[in-house]
Amino acid sequence: MMGPVLAACLLIILSTAWISQANGATCKKDGGVCTCNDNTKSVDCSSKGLTAIPSNIPVDTDRLELQLNQISNFPHTAFHGLNKLTFLDLRYNELQTLPPGVFDHLTKLTILWLNQNKLQSLPHGVFDKLTELKTLSLSINQLRRVPEGAFDKLQNIKDLRLNDNPWDCSCRDILYLSNWIREKKGTVSNIEAAECDGGTKAVLDVTEEEAAEDCVYPNTTTAIPTTIITTLASSNDDDIPELPVPQENFQKFLGYQEPDHLPTQPQCLMSISGYLGLMMSLVLTSAAILYVIHFLKKA
DSSP states (O other): OHHHHHHHHHHHHHHHHHHHHHHTOOBGGGTOSBEEETTTTEEEOTTSOOSSOOSOOOTTOSEEEOOSSOOOOOOTTTTTTOTTOSEEEOOSSOOOOOOTTTTTTOTTOOEEEOOSSOOOOOOTTTTTTOTTOOEEEOOSSOOSOOOTTTTTTOTTOOEEEOOSSOBOTTBTTHHHHHHHHHHHTTTSBTGGGOBBTTSSSBGGGOOTTTSOBOEEOOSSSOOEEHHHHHHHHHSOGGGSOOOOOOHHHHHHHTTOOOOSSOOOOOTTSOOHHHHHHHHHHHHHHHHHHHHHHHHHHHO
């Protein structure tokens, strides 16, 4: 007798998940997957297997939790309607970069968690409008540099976590970060934990002599000294030695990288993975219905 009951429960769960995807709701009370607390103005969408920022997040939300999902990218307008946010958690996702201007409307934000992602770069001015920010975590990513002036507008920052990134201390670009850490030492917590790639020394201690190269960064995590590029550009073809370059390295130099997974679509569209998940849900729902019918006939 437990068979039909379990099948019916499965049917209800799958139907709810399908309706949630179909109507684009965020809060559970509206058929969504996130827990929304009207009293604290918080929305908890953590650990939901999301591949995109949910649509229809209440505009008066003060705290938004999106950690422990599978979000790899989002549009620059993802948070533009949420200007009351003071807390945003994006830890443990798959972000590789951030779109320019994505945080520009979050002028009240005080805490931003971006650690435990795959961030390889930051756009210029991405934190410029976050003048109220007190805590920012960028630890455990793949950052090798930050743009000049990246933290200059963070006038209220008290805690900035930069540890466990492969900071490239051979290139001149690192000097901005090194000087900024030296200047803020003692007033901003945790910044001194930033270490050069390989853990050879602290970014704080990098000198101009050590960071002597002007490097360019194609869409890859490897910096290329401009002296090499200049030499190749100014040499005759006959003077340039023929070097064997693995195809995968050549592709990386051109900015091509094999994606870990297909990119997510805009919020209004369903990603391929979401489509496959929906199809699987429909298959399981159909199986559950047939299971119930089978037991009802036997009864």
